[in-house]
Amino acid sequence: MPYLNKAAPSPEPLDCRILSAALDLFVERGFHNVSVHDVQRESQVSIGSIYKHFGGKEGIAKALYYHLLNEFEEMMNQVMEEDLSNRERCNRIIALLFEYTESRRNIIEYMLHAKHREFLPNEPPICSSTPFKVMRSIVQQGMDAGEIRSGNPWVVASTVFGGAIRMIHLRLDGVMEQPLTECYDELIDCMWRGLSTGEAVKRKRPQAVEVAG
Amino acid sequence: MPYLNKAAPSPEPLDCRILSAALDLFVERGFHNVSVHDVQRESQVSIGSIYKHFGGKEGIAKALYYHLLNEFEEMMNQVMEEDLSNRERCNRIIALLFEYTESRRNIIEYMLHAKHREFLPNEPPICSSTPFKVMRSIVQQGMDAGEIRSGNPWVVASTVFGGAIRMIHLRLDGVMEQPLTECYDELIDCMWRGLSTGEAVKRKRPQAVEVAG
């Protein structure tokens, strides 16, 4: 006697339910530790529909990837439309990434912390996607405009965004307990002004390292 | 008619052959896309021996992980034994990581680029392992000694090593073609001195982004 308890059918369209269930599961357990049946159970959508919509497990992951990539592109477009210097644009991107990490953690985890190549072997790596190209081109324009110290584009771009991305990883891995948004100002300061104290560094005898638990 | 073509038996001990075959395969295809039978074929060691030595697929991954973690710890010990300031120690670690990335790529890929949680769910994340603790404690000592600008330890440590780790990821993903060792000097300079040009940044109208292919 099926189809009886449909008093309150989920209003969301099927593909949305599938994708959001898949996102949660993929992030929680990793792509390879999630079966289509798991997605079925979590999304309450039948196996057949899942195959109809996405063609299979990899299809789900790919659709999710491009869907979220699109969100990232829109984020970049939004930043590009604001009236900001290139340096401020870099800061704005970092601020947005930090906010997303805190408020929409799974999205960031899936996009910045997963190894897509292991389950989407034919997709280009995310660092060669449009949003990342935009980030690098902002840095390049900043160098051209004299706002950012000139140099090897890869080195400069990595210095600009590397610290932030590192902190996102640490936060997602659970080793950092403080919300990223609280660290934003200090990170920006460190990154632009550098970490030197200014005073000459005196050579010291190395001391025994004390490794904090 | 087996056991005939053993004219030149591999001199390496079994477990080494298993581990190095596994490392290559895991890095090339990802843990979940490698079967024990693949490891058997690649290492030329029988299934029985593989199970005898490591107890299974996960056992291989775990042994490999701790073996390489040990190499990292030795690398850190070596750096700690040299007569260097804390700042120089940070530089030295980055230089060593860059060299490893170029010359022993698979090791770095397995340790810094894989998602261990997906196949070793009970191991702590690598950023909470001893080598990373040592790196953070060096930064802390550098701050205490006035060699490194003081601040939130996570922020400062991420700024010190984030750029380097970011470049390693870019290199391993194949989007950066230049060897990392050639970028070392410039990265160190950017990181310590910051990316500001010094001159005041004039607010500019944003220009259309040109995204390079």
Added chain:
DNA sequence: AAAAGTAGAACGAATGTTCATTTCTGTCAA
């Protein structure tokens, strides 16, 4: 003779996928 290694068949559980069947939805003639 004991220990270590090899070969490879067999097994069972997990999992990606298919497809016959059911239900829904909109249309149109009566």
Added chain:
DNA sequence: TTGACAGAAATGAACATTCGTTCTACTTTT
């Protein structure tokens, strides 16, 4: 308004395959 009906959407039991693991018989080494 009703009812028939066609096509689309959705369902889920069943299937086929993969893969981690075990086991036995055999060989080599010490």
